[in-house]
Amino acid sequence: MLSYRHSFHAGNHADVVKHIVQSLILDALKQKEKPFVYHDTHSGVGRYDLQDERSEKTGEFKQGIARIWQRDDIPAEIASYIDAIKVLNDGEELRYYPGSPKVARAQIRDQDRMVLTELHPSDFPLLLQEFRGDRQVRIYKEDAFARLKGSLPPKERRGVVLIDPPYELKHEYMDVVKAIKESHKRWATGTYAIWYPVVYRENIDKMLKGLEDLGIRKILQIELGVEPDTEERGMTASGMIVINPPWKLEGQMQAILPWLKDAIAPNHGHYKVEWVVPE
Numbered sequence: 001m002l003s004y005r006h007s008f009h010a011g012n013h014a015d016v017v018k019h020i021v022q023s024l025i026l027d028a029l030k031q032k033e034k035p036f037v038y039h040d041t042h043s044g045v046g047r048y049d050l051q052d053e054r055s056e057k058t059g060e061f062k063q064g065i066a067r068i069w070q071r072d073d074i075p076a077e078i079a080s081y082i083d084a085i086k087v088l089n090d091g092e093e094l095r096y097y098p099g100s101p102k103v104a105r106a107q108i109r110d111q112d113r114m115v116l117t118e119l120h121p122s123d124f125p126l127l128l129q130e131f132r133g134d135r136q137v138r139i140y141k142e143d144a145f146a147r148l149k150g151s152l153p154p155k156e157r158r159g160v161v162l163i164d165p166p167y168e169l170k171h172e173y174m175d176v177v178k179a180i181k182e183s184h185k186r187w188a189t190g191t192y193a194i195w196y197p198v199v200y201r202e203n204i205d206k207m208l209k210g211l212e213d214l215g216i217r218k219i220l221q222i223e224l225g226v227e228p229d230t231e232e233r234g235m236t237a238s239g240m241i242v243i244n245p246p247w248k249l250e251g252q253m254q255a256i257l258p259w260l261k262d263a264i265a266p267n268h269g270h271y272k273v274e275w276v277v278p279e
Contacts, residue, residue: 010048011061011097013264014238016068017224018164018195019103020256021240021249023081025160025191026107028246035111037159039151041144041179042166043116044099045123046130047088051095063226066094068263075259077252080107100162101127101137108136113156116140117147145179152186164195173203177210180243184216191244198237201229208276211241219276220245222253226265241276250275 009015029036050061068074069085070092084106088096098106101116108114114137118124124141131137140147148161163179165172176194183192196204211219225237242249253273261269 009060010099011050011065011094013060013064013224013226014195014197014235015097016064016260016264017222017238018240019084019098019100020078020081020260021193021222021242021253022100022103022160022162023084023107024077024249024252025193025242025246026104027080028248029158029160029191030107030109032158033111034158035109035113035156037113037115037154037156038104038108039115039148039154039159039161040101040104041117041148041161041163043101043118043123043127043139045118045126046099046101048097048099049095050097061094061097063264065097068260069094071263073259075256077256100164101131104162105131105134105137110136112136114138115147115151117142117144119143145175145182148179149182149186152183152190154187154190157187157189160191160193162193162195167197167199167203170203173207174210177207177214180211180216181214184214184243189244191242191246194241194243196239196241197235198223198225198229198239199233199235200231204239208241211243212277216243217277218245218279219243220250221272221274221276222249222257223272224257224260224264225268225270227268228270237270239272 084098084103087106088098116139118127128139220242223237223239227236229236257271261271
């Protein structure tokens, strides 16, 4: 299965798609003054040094964020995402890339809050250090789905849950389905954004079928591929499955993905925005 220590992959094409969708959801939540919660199930360390030996070893950010962050034709819809990157990088050099918690922190307001969970023994202390003293952020070294179950429904009754496990074990795909089933019972109106890697397409098909069988409405799939599907090892595409997406998200991603494909994977790229279950 996929071995996904994020320090090796920060800023790659999968991160770009994930964090664009995340930013658009947060933009939508900010349209109302009422507070919301951002809940991140697999938070990582918060920020990543692209000059670290692990990042340099793979160089994956070069086919991701490095190809778009300083273009002069960036779609207006992704301004919040690009701003979160520029905040960490003074000057012209791309040195740091924000993990999903830092992308969120760049957007939440004084009335909003964040819940972060990270179980990895090396990543948790770094995440804690990154947000030390931040009263709007609560960090837990707990099982991601146990903490999610205990946190729902949130007091704000508004917000988004980002679910992005490493998928190192095959059962994690169906673990996500189980977590959505339990979470939706507690908080049916929340937005759930599930990241997935395409390593073996059959795993994604099974997860989608599992989600469809839950009887939940409004499930949108967003995907960007950089290579055709293959039976060989390696991530060829990635995407987001969004339950209760903001009403503009479908149209926004239909506008953004052609530009993103041309920028990141002009030769073999492909994309989709499809309803798994419509409203």
